[in-house]
Amino acid sequence: MDNGSEPGTPAGRGEPDIVGRSKRLWLLPDGRCLVQIIPSLRSFTYHRDEIVERTGPLRLDFYERAAARLADAGVPCAFRERVSADSYVADYCPAPPFEVIVKNRATGSTTRKYPGLFEDGAPLPRPVVKFDYRTDPEDQPIGEDYLRALDLPVEEMRELSLAVNDVLRSWLRPLEVWDFCLIFGRTSDGGLTVISEISQDCMRLRHQDGSPLDKDLFRDGVAGEEIVNQWSRVLDVIT
Known part of the structure; x- marks a missing residue:
């Protein structure tokens, strides 16, 4: 399996405000956030948790297109714009459990x-x-x-x-x-x-x-x- 480090910090950013299972998030002053995908794959059932580097940009390729489709259909979605291969800007809403x-x-x-x-x-x-x-x-x-x-x-x-x-x-x-x-x-x-x-x-x-x-x-x-x-x-x- 392709193992590696987590993605580097976006230019001009310090430590993230929130780190989740597969995302790093920086709060922005306008009520939005910068989100960076961590290219992690994990399965509790199969006891596996690994980094597969190139999956991050592929996930964002898919998500960017899916978000556009949801917007066209009138489904509210926090995604706003892609800013790099593995990062995007979204409206910030706290994630419930x-x-x-x-x-x-x-x-x-x-x-x-x-x-x-x-x-x-x-x-x-x-x-x-x-x-x-x-x-x-x-x-x-x-x-x-x-x-x-x-x-x-x-x-x-x-x-x-x-x-x-x-x-x-x-x-x-x-x-x-x-x-x-x-x-x-x-x-x-x-x-x-x-x-x-x-x-x-x-x-x-x-x-x-x-x-x-x-x-x-x-x-x-x-x-x-x-x-x-x-x-x-x-x-x-x-x-």
Whole structure:
């Protein structure tokens, strides 16, 4: 696997204000932030956590295009502009400890946590939306009533997640979106906006021939160079 150091600090910047699992973030004075992608790939289930350098720019290639599609569809998104191969400017909204997962096929946690309910890889009759509590070392499913108890707009998050699903499935066809995760932030006026990256690192995406074009390659032990090659295939298909 391709191991290396984290990306260097952007020119003129000191230590980041926030460091997450796969991002470094600098707060800007105008209510926005500079975000730098850390080219990390990690899987709790498969006990792997590595740096694959060239995946960072590929993730941002995908995210930049996805953000444009969401904006065209009227879905609020924090992304504003790309400023380097691995960095972009976004509206700053604090990240809550919850994420939303949309599943179009029974895969991953669905078949691992609920064995016997669905055949692995089976299409679901309609998209399934679920919520996870983001915590190390592994995110955990959380009941929606806990979110309601925290006064979170569960139904609005569900509706926006399904809208993102419609945009991604239409845009990426003939590639197939099996599942993806989103994080929503709250804007200054109280509205919801997508603040999470949308890329192969946070979705399951399949080629027409059924081969994975996402982080499942890493989960399956594929070498870094081949992950880069397969993720690059996506950019040859989408616009």
